[in-house]
Every structure is written in C-alpha cells, then in structure tokens.
Amino acid sequence: SNYSQEPTRHPSLIINAKEPFNAEPPRSALISSYVTPVAMFYKRNHGPIPIVEDIESYYIDIGGLMGSSRKLYMRDVRSLPKYNVTATLQCAGNRRTSMSKVRTVKGVGWDVSALGNAVWGGAKLADVLELVGVPKFTSVTHSGGKHVEFVSIDQCKEENGGPYKASIPLSQATNPEADVLLAYEMNGEPLNRDHGYPLRTIVPGVIGARSVKWLDSISIIAESSQGFFMAKDYKMFPPSVNWDNINWDSRRPQMDFPVQCAICSLEDVNAITPGKVKVCGYAVSGGGRGIERVDISIDCGKTWFEASRYQKPGISYVADDISSDKWAWVLFESIVDVPTSVEIVAKAVDIAGNVQPESVQTIWNLRGILNTSWHRVQVRVGH
Numbered sequence: 001s002n003y004s005q006e007p008t009r010h011p012s013l014i015i016n017a018k019e020p021f022n023a024e025p026p027r028s029a030l031i032s033s034y035v036t037p038v039a040m041f042y043k044r045n046h047g048p049i050p051i052v053e054d055i056e057s058y059y060i061d062i063g064g065l066m067g068s069s070r071k072l073y074m075r076d077v078r079s080l081p082k083y084n085v086t087a088t089l090q091c092a093g094n095r096r097t098s099m100s101k102v103r104t105v106k107g108v109g110w111d112v113s114a115l116g117n118a119v120w121g122g123a124k125l126a127d128v129l130e131l132v133g134v135p136k137f138t139s140v141t142h143s144g145g146k147h148v149e150f151v152s153i154d155q156c157k158e159e160n161g162g163p164y165k166a167s168i169p170l171s172q173a174t175n176p177e178a179d180v181l182l183a184y185e186m187n188g189e190p191l192n193r194d195h196g197y198p199l200r201t202i203v204p205g206v207i208g209a210r211s212v213k214w215l216d217s218i219s220i221i222a223e224s225s226q227g228f229f230m231a232k233d234y235k236m237f238p239p240s241v242n243w244d245n246i247n248w249d250s251r252r253p254q255m256d257f258p259v260q261c262a263i264c265s266l267e268d269v270n271a272i273t274p275g276k277v278k279v280c281g282y283a284v285s286g287g288g289r290g291i292e293r294v295d296i297s298i299d300c301g302k303t304w305f306e307a308s309r310y311q312k313p314g315i316s317y318v319a320d321d322i323s324s325d326k327w328a329w330v331l332f333e334s335i336v337d338v339p340t341s342v343e344i345v346a347k348a349v350d351i352a353g354n355v356q357p358e359s360v361q362t363i364w365n366l367r368g369i370l371n372t373s374w375h376r377v378q379v380r381v382g383h
C-alpha cells in the first residue's frame with residue numbers, strides 16, 4: 001500500500017490522521033449550507049484511495065446464495081432507474097475526541113463534523129438484486145442467503161492489506177423504501193475518488209461504516225459479514241468492557257445511528273461580547289426517524305427552550321411532513337441572550353421520542369463510538 005497518489009483536498013479540512021486520510025470540515029462549514037459541498041464533506045478511510053482508470057472495463061461481480069451470478073458494468077447500473085436520495089452520512093466515531101476525555105478510547109479522534117448531508121444519485125440495490133433473480137422484499141433466498149455483503153477494492157491495514165467489507169440484511173437490501181443505493185453521483189457530480197469513485201453503497205440511516213466505497217463485488221451470504229469492520233469493530237460495548245475482557249461475538253454490528261445533534265456556530269474557544277448569540281447546528285437520527293425537536297439550555301439543563309428547525313432554508317420543518325427528507329438532517333437555529341460566560345447545551349429528540357443522553361460518562365465505550373451526549377459549548381464573554 002502506498003499514499004503517493006492521493007487526491008488533492010480542500011486546505012480548510014482539519015486532518016485527524018494523514019495516512020489513511022481522515023479529515024473533517026470546521027464546524028461552521030456544516031451550517032453554511034443544507035447540502036454539504038463535496039470538498040467540505042468528511043473523509044474517512046482505512047487505506048490509500050484506490051485508482052480506477054478504465055471505467056469501460058470496470059465491473060462488480062454479484063453472486064452468492066441466490067439463483068444466478070453476473071458481472072455488473074457501469075452501463076448496467078446506469079440503465080436502471082436513477083434515484084436521488086438526500087441522506088446524512090455519519091461516522092460512528094463522530095465526537096470521539098470528547099468521549100476520549102472521560103477515559104482513553106481507541107480510534108481516530110473527531111470533533112462534531114464527521115458527518116455530512118449529500119444528494120446521492122444512483123440505482124436502488126433492490127433493482128440491482130432483481131437483475132440477478134432476487135425479488136423485492138426477500139428476507140431469505142432459497143439457498144439460505146440472509147445478508148448482502150459489499151466488498152471493496154481498497155487495501156486496509158486492519159484487514160492485513162485486504163479489502164474493506166460490510167453487510168446489511170437482505171430484507172433491507174431488497175426493500176425499495178429503504179433507499180439503499182449503488183451510488184455513482186454525489187451532489188449531482190460523478191463521485192470523486194475520496195468518496196468512492198466509481199461506485200459505492202449508500203445505506204441511509206445507518207452508520208457510515210456500512211456504506212462501502214469503491215465496490216468490487218456484492219454477494220449474498222448466510223450470516224453477517226465476518227470482515228473486520230463488522231465483526232471486530234463498530235460494535236457498541238457497555239462501559240464495563242475493557243481490552244482484557246472484551247468478547248466481540250457478544251455484540252451485534254452497529255447499524256442504525258442514534259439521535260444526535262451538535263452546535264456548529266460556536267467553538268469552545270470563542271470569546272464574545274455580551275448580548276445576542278446565534279446558536280445553530282445540525283440534528284439527525286437513524287433509521288429514517290425524523291427530528292421532533294431541538295432543545296437549548298444556557299443553565300446546564302435546568303430550563304430549556306426550543307430551537308427552530310429547517311430542511312429548506314427559510315421554511316420551518318414539520319416532522320410528519322410527507323415532503324421532508326427522512327434520511328437527512330435538520331439544521332436548527334436559535335438566538336440566545338448571553339449576559340455572562342455560560343455553557344450552552346443542545347439536545348435533540350427524534351420522532352420515536354428517543355432523546356440524547358445527558359452525560360458522555362454513561363455511554364463511554366472502549367472504541368469511542370456513538371457519542372451522542374448533550375452537546376455543550378463553553379462561551380466566554382470577554383471584552
């Protein structure tokens with residue numbers, strides 16, 4: 001593996017690890033547009049960025065526990081109906097740095113920007129699987145297939161130089177309403193190398209780790225993928241588990257992400273003049289659960305008031321609005337009067353009534369995933 005042919009990236013990205021390249025935008029970039037520009041979208045890799053030169057001869061193999069197998073070329077993918085799905089992709093390690101302050105965790109550190117909201121264009125996986133004889137709404141094939149595994153062409157050190165792999169249940173893959181895509185576009189442009197050129201999976205509402213980039217093959221398998229990132233990573237353990245007593249098989253691979261929000265208009269280091277302060281950020285939940293509410297407090301959670309939410313700038317968001325983007329974040333905004341130095345807190349509630357936990361201590365886990373605790377920023381009033 002080597003890193004001599006990495007793509008060029010935007011200079012304002014904050015680099016959390018150089019090789020493999022892992023970077024997130026500054027907080028403020030996330031709230032400057034509803035759809036995150038490709039250049040400002042976080043980049044999460046486990047190896048060098050692959051190069052696919054000849055798009056005409058590029059294909060993915062589809063096979064496994066099913067009727068038939070075949071090679072799928074880009075022209076085959078493009079011949080299927082094209083869908084544009086607005087979906088927020090979020091790394092399970094988002095906000096890991098603040099969890100690591102409780103107790104050391106393993107993994108790349110991230111502030112609050114290991115996520116982004118994009119319009120993904122491509123074919124539905126449910127349509128692709130139909131091409132090889134797997135009907136819509138199948139949960140098990142005649143030969144016992146229950147999961148769909150995606151294998152990449154990249155080379156990851158955790159796989160000893162082998163490819164990145166992940167799987168999702170067949171029932172989700174064959175459900176057109178789940179909007180699982182084989183995507184070749186991001187925000188109306190061909191995917192770029194960092195984000196999976198020429199073809200990647202997008203699994204809306206699920207942690208980013210299952211949206212495999214740079215596809216090489218897809219296969220129907222009986223059990224969930226035994227790849228490192230499914231079996232030995234991206235699982236949520238209780239706070240009592242440490243590296244001496246960990247039993248990876250005791251937990252299932254994390255799929256949906258929980259309700260999350262973060263304030264992006266302020267950093268802990270900001271010194272402001274007393275008066276009105278704009279508190280803006282994002283809120284998102286997994287599994288297609290929309291956001292019901294975002295609450296703001298400036299007295300450590302004793303009293304709260306509600307922020308306004310929108311998906312289209314200027315139009316407030318209604319959680320049960322049929323036209324709302326169910327896989328996508330809402331942005332929120334609130335004007336707060338800050339007379340003295342305070343901690344500003346935000347928490348979101350999703351449409352199932354799930355609410356973010358108050359403290360990061362209670363959800364600490366050794367891999368540092370799913371830090372969805374109330375988001376706090378310290379605002380210093382200076383002069």
Ligand code: MTE
Nearest residue numbers: 043044045046091152164208209211212213
């Ligand atoms: N796919 C491959 N082939 N290799 C990877 O390292 N990283 C995963 C996922 N798909 C990864 C991958 C993880 S952990 C995340 S969070 C998302 O891709 C990040 O996607 P992005 O870099 O397009 O933001």
Ligand code: MO
Nearest residue numbers: 091092208209
């Ligand atoms: Mo991730």
